[in-house]
Amino acid sequence: MTERENRSERGPAYEPVAIERKWQERWGTEHVNAFSDDGLAAAPRPFYNLMMFPYPSAEGLHVGNIYAFTGADIYGRWMRLRGYDVFEPIGFDAFGIHSENFALKQGTHPLDLIPRNVANFTRQLRRTGAMYDWDHTVDTTDASYYRWTQWIFLQLFKAGLAERKEAPVNWCPSCMTVLANEQVIGGRCERCNTPVEQRTIAQWFFRISDYAQRLLDNLEWIDWSESTRKAQQNWIGRSEGAELRFPLDWTPPDEFWDSAFAGDTEEAEAIAALREELDENESRVDEITIDVFTTRPDTVFGATFMVLAPEHPLVPWITGDAQRAAIDEYRTQVGAMDLVARKKTDKEKSGVFTGTYAINPATDERIPVWIADYVLMEYGTGAIMAVPGHDERDFEFATKFALPIVRVVAASVEVANAPMAAAEPHEGVLVNSDRFDGIPADDAKAEIVAWLAERGMAETRVNYRLHDWCISRQRYWGPPIPVVYCDVCGIVPVPESELPVLLPRIENYQPNQSGVSPLARDESWYRVPCPQCDAEARRETDVSDTFLDSAWYFLRYPSANRDDVAFDAELTRKWLPVTMYIGGEEHSVLHLMYARFITMVLKDLHLVDFEEPFRTFRKHGLIIRDGAKMSKSRGNVVVPDDYIERWGADTFRTYLMFLGPYQEGGDFRDQGLMGPYGFLNRLWDTVLPVKELGGGPLEDAIEQKLHATIRKVGDAIGSLSYNTAIAAMMEYLNTVREGGRAANRAEVEPLIVLVAPFAPHIAEELWQHLGHDESLFRRASVRREPPSVGFEIAIDDGGARGLWPAYDADKATADIVEFVVQVNGKLRARMPMPRGIVEAEAREAALADENVRRFVDGKQIRKVVFVPDKLVNIVAS
């Protein structure tokens, strides 16, 4: 029989593309996403299923996107089948350097390019078969969206959490803009990999570091993927220690006080405060101190010199005349380094003596003050006490410049003065530390801090690695920061009523090295009257970081169609925080941190009533191709359109989920598609001959397998083990088809529902074939009288009921179980036994086995281990 003849008996072949078109249209026209006539506002069982909205590139949707979205969509569809009102929106994160660079390369204006990309993405997204709510989408570049991004900025500004300050920032010479710390990876621009330079420019910062502790504390309880939580913990980088003060042994020149410490760095502020204090107390000026942060205050007796970061503001004032030329040269040299060179850990230590000494507050000894590039201005106080005996870097430095090295921690006091060949970072007891000798180093930390604190020379302190978020970008393609500079009034926020500050269309939007934004070229745009005094003023010409756009988009979705508020209070109460968020881990310290921060701020401003935006977050893995990372240069990029056109979205989706554990990712191999494709074909061929009234009762063995499969698939989807869920369905279908037998309706009808989250189109089609005239997903989500189906429907803990089949735990287990018989832990026989068999009987049956006897005979039975319904282990010797 030829395939054609064969087919004519079994019915039409599976034609995925036609079926998928049909159902994608029907889902649209039948409003499958409508929970009720009142839509979002009235949904009784809200479940906010979020995925990370894509950046709409010109290349189109990447498999990585589809992998991420499909995994999230399966979860959403599953929840919907279980009777929840699943809100699953999608949008476009279309501002930012990436889009702008591409536009520049193409010579197409982003205002023209982005709508095209969005249209193409929309087409592709629809084709993947995800159940997006197309009535609630966002596009961050739309003025109706960024108006509210600007509004968020203003809320932070009013709360004192947005501030403009001059500070050393990361400058990418290729992108020609500043970057947030989070956008610098190993000293390089995360976008273009160019080594980042340091520049001092006035920028807008959000005070995220004020929230460091809260951001850290909440990580203890939020339900997030472990690795993502750890990444955030590392990024926040809390360390506990102390701040110690080292008085300078130095008389400041007169100009010290009249100097240019008018900058707004913390150090200058501290000096100003100190001056005031000294004036009040008529104290001696040499009580000026260098403050250091240390996690090892117990080693203070070993601090034999100090090191300041070359940029430290005290440096010019404490530099001796003899050292000035060398110091200036070194500072210039370090200032010219890019971050990759500066932060290199394996280069030889360098540094210069300032000519000034400080007093070690523990030993009262004079110790020299140096500058060196291994001390970083941005961490701690930008100054350290160097303890060469117990810090590798200090040891190296001391060795190179012949500075004294003292051991202050040792295994015991007896070995206190053995020669030191290297820094000894290990724990022990204090030595060469005067009255603290013999105390375990760990205990000494608190004691020494307390002792120094009596003299005002120390206090305990925690320090964070997290820095304020620099949000200014000297680029064109972003929301203008809504601020006006007035000579009279200073910094004036744009009144909320005047939002949005529209991004003007300018043709020459190329960035340049000047540090000045392209918008500064459009005088007609930036010249405005001051909103307060009407004097001539000037708009801020920087735009905000794209990550600000995405730090609040999840709040916008439910209210996407509202033009009077950023997010409606009622809708927000109903739908947020997000119930389930699935996305890539690459955003652990960028998007996911910023979104948490913005939400906390909004909570503090009483604009939302929760402070963690995502109840549950799960990361998904990465897809590689044929064992290697996908890249254009390697030529191994999967173009989703081609695969979907050829095999259908259902096969593509199912394969992506089958190729490996979802949370770990996997290797895309074209051959692999054949597995899921064959599965869907066999499903089709099995269900098609089943007529509406056909079939009879379930055979026992199949009924058992069915119940076990329902349980397994539900458990697996719940834990995102999609690959094993699919394997379980394949196994079940194999059982149903065993020996070429024809299936009956009761066997396949529930299977169609199990398959539906993965392959929704074929499921709909087969569902319809079985005589149901309404969409499976619509039927599951719109609560009316129970649908007439030939299986029990599961009722969720929360009372939700959709179409997901229930299983009977008793029926899911076979009546005859295969027992394993071991002798001394080694497998010697397998035998079927009735479920629930008691130990004595199992033991008797086991000992009756010939092979078991071979290993037991002639030996003494010491013990018999019995695991109900599983095994008997006879211990004999």
Next chain:
RNA sequence: GCCGGGGUGGCGAAAUCGGUAGACGCAGCGGACUUAAAAUCCGCGGGGCUUCGGCCCAUGUGGGUUCGAAUCCCACCCCCGGCACCA
């Protein structure tokens, strides 16, 4: 260096409150159907030995705990991701 994750057949992977290692699938081999091929269906499939009953070995390496270890403990090796002159 620190923090995560991982190492199981030719390949992707299952199985981790300790209890049949390799489910499911890909590729492969054998068979049915066919003039033939494709498609489809059936069967085989870690390695070694075998008197065909079975036996021995096997989950990165080396130890340990246990009646029993891929799973737990100790030491180590390798791979992937993140952080890193962070004091």
